[in-house]
Amino acid sequence: MDEQPTSTPAPGGDGPPEARGPWHRGPWHGGPWGLAARGPGAGLPWRSTVAVGVFVLVGSGYAARNQPERLGLDTLGRLLLVLMVLPLLARHRRPVPVVFAVAVVTLAYLAAGYAYGPVFVPVALACFAAVVHGHRRAAWWALGLLWAGHLLLAHWLYRYLPPAGDGPASWGQELPVAAFVVAILAASELVRVRREQWAKERAERAAAERRRADEERLRIARELHDVLAHSLSVINVQAGVGLALLDSDPGQARTALTTIKAASKEALGEVRQVLDTLRAPGDAPRAPAPGLDRLPELVEQAAAAGLTVRTETEGRPRRLPPGTELAAFRIVQEALTNVVRHSGSRTATVVLGYRPGALELSVDDAGPATGGDAGGSGNGLAGMRERAAALGGTIEAGTRPDGGFRVRASLPVRPEEPTP
Incomplete structure (x- = not known):
């Protein structure tokens, strides 16, 4: 050829x-x-x-x-x-x-x-x-x-x-010649235009592929940040407790080390689940994404870090779309992580509000801020805002008049999506 x-x-x-x-x-x-x-x-x-x-x-x-x-x-x-x-x-x-x-x-x-x-x-x-x-x-x-x-x-x-x-x-023979010339140019232009259209379509498909790849990298980075920030904060706090009580209270130090082991095991499992999505294009993760059904686990982990968490529910609980469930779980996780890191309060309140068209949640602590550095990248609030914005929702975070701190999120849910 x-x-x-x-x-x-x-x-x-x-x-x-x-x-x-x-x-x-x-x-x-x-x-x-x-x-x-x-x-x-x-x-x-x-x-x-x-x-x-x-x-x-x-x-x-x-x-x-x-x-x-x-x-x-x-x-x-x-x-x-x-x-x-x-x-x-x-x-x-x-x-x-x-x-x-x-x-x-x-x-x-x-x-x-x-x-x-x-x-x-x-x-x-x-x-x-x-x-x-x-x-x-x-x-x-x-x-x-x-x-x-x-x-x-x-x-x-x-x-x-x-x-x-x-x-x-004869001048009459010039008409077929002119028609031949026009036909050549028209056919050539038609092929050229079609090739340009194909090029544009290929460029658009390539741009869409790059955009999807960037979104996937951002999603994985956000998941890894949320998993590691929460687990490492718990490990950091418990390591400090263990070191402080190693000589005076070996039993309590052993409890802190046990908590560190459990938190690190869970973090490794979640990191492995996130990285499993990189095995091959189109492969589904081996484990389901976390949702609000795992909220008791967050409460237990916070308790192991010395934080007492009280949960409240407003409205009739119902199953939400997987994306909303995951975003809500990660927002609560990040908010509790920030309380462990930066708040002098040892108590926090999580409120889940099931509204007809939205899930509203808030995480409050009594404060005040400790001003200490417990590690972390400082991208927690930005990550929460990105998760909420991806679903069309909003995040408000700031100091309360009494000195505490509040994180409030509103995640819209279309009425036809929730399943009773």
Whole structure:
């Protein structure tokens, strides 16, 4: 098979390479004249060129028999036909020189007085290649010059050129020639436009894939942050307790170490679950995403860190969409983690409000802030806001008038999504 171009033309045709868009990246483009050669190992369209050459030679021979008023096909005529077809080998590498060379040789063939026939097929192929590769103006100029030269030969210069005694051509025959030229340009432009559309669609699909990949990376980063921030905060607090009581109260120190072991085990399990999504595209996680049914586990972990958590429910509890369940769980987890890290209070209140069109939750602690650094990246509130915004919800976080701190979230839920 013939070698096909690995790139396609720039939208809008001629112009500097940097202005031609993503299509102007083929190895045959080296500037406005398309003079850059391909790599040394690149092939040439031999088969199609040979086929066109055979067709033109054989067809022109038959045409000469039916046009006695024109010269018969001799050695010079066959040589001109070969020279007309030979440049087509470089039509993908150097489309602009090729289209002009084919047009000039075709004009020389007609000026020599040889018979009409399929001699315009190489011109059509060269113009098609030029337009498809982004050099529409060159194709228009080549066809325009060929047509103008043909008019001069057929209506004014015929008396000075062979064959002897030739008369002027009929103006009526120029209409089919004009229709042929328009058909060549229209077909070439149609292919060029279709290629640009395909390029745009491929670029849009690639952008969508990159966007989905970025969203997935953000989701995984958020999950890892929430899991590690909560578990490591518990481990940090319990490690401090264990070190402080190691000599004075070994039993309590052992309890702290047990809590550290349980928290680290759970964190490893959740991290493994998040990373499982990276095994292969499209694979489902091996374990379900956490939801509000695991809220008692958060309470137990907070208790192990020395924080007493009281939970309240307003409205009739119901099953929520998985995305809402996960977001609510992570928001409560991050809020409790911040209480453990930054609040001097050892109590917190979690309120879940099931409204007709939303889940409203709040986490309050009595404060005040300790001002100490318990580690962490400082991205907890930003992560909560991102989770809420992804569902179309909102997050409010700030100091209460009495000195405590409150996190309030509203996550919208469409009425048809919850399942009783």
